[in-house]
Amino acid sequence: MSTNSIEKKIENKVAYLHLNRPEVFNSFNREMALAMQTALDEVAQNPEVRAIVITGNGKAFCAGQDLKEVTTPELNPGFRKILEEHYNPIIERIRAIEKPIVAAVNGVAAGAGANIALACDIVVANEQAAFIQAFSKIGLVPDSAGTFFLPRLIGFQKASALMMLGDKVSATEAYEMGMIYKCYPTALFEEEVQKLAVTLADMPTHALALTKKLLNRSMINNLQEQLAMESDLQIEASSSNDYREGVAAFVEKRKPEFKGN
Structure with missing residues (x-):
């Protein structure tokens, strides 16, 4: 299914969302940002979907904001609307969806x-691939939660330098500094992505959703609060069908069949 700027495909319990404005390196305009929110909502609510992949069509993943939109008076929504109605809701959905993304x-x-x-x-x-905190090059500050996540991924000093200097970071460098999980050879990329996504979809996704909640709260909880939340969510996880299936499969020495509940 296509929503013009976002293509959606569901296969093997995985939803693939393709950013689809390759002629402008998949940069976001208002239509694409709103379509992305709709697509995320749809796959979040679809019981057939147990994992989500976001990728780009063409040569780029996403070049950020379409500058043509913000430099054309009749098209420009203004930066407050761009952030509060475009990017912030996308980030909030990504972190709130109870499925691995x-x-x-x-x-x-x-x-x-x-x-x-x-x-x-x-x-x-x-x-x-490459990662660029390009904001400083045009006199802007990082948005879309970059100042929240990047320092936590690679450390304050490195994040500060990348954001101020706007350095281009290769995928290999991003992997080595802990910014990303893995870097795959070009010839194997699609196959490895599919294998990873299917692996996640076949896992006990209820437990993965609870893990995601814990990681979200770890950004702001103190130690005691985090320990208490771990206790509560572990009790919830241990009451699930997936836990019972996982234990049974271990005892019976067979592959578990998780249902996500």
């Missing part, structure tokens, strides 16, 4: 495009 960065991820990727649960990249 993989960013499969197939090419350049710049500005908001880079930060949308880094907000996902697992980030993998094609070896030809």
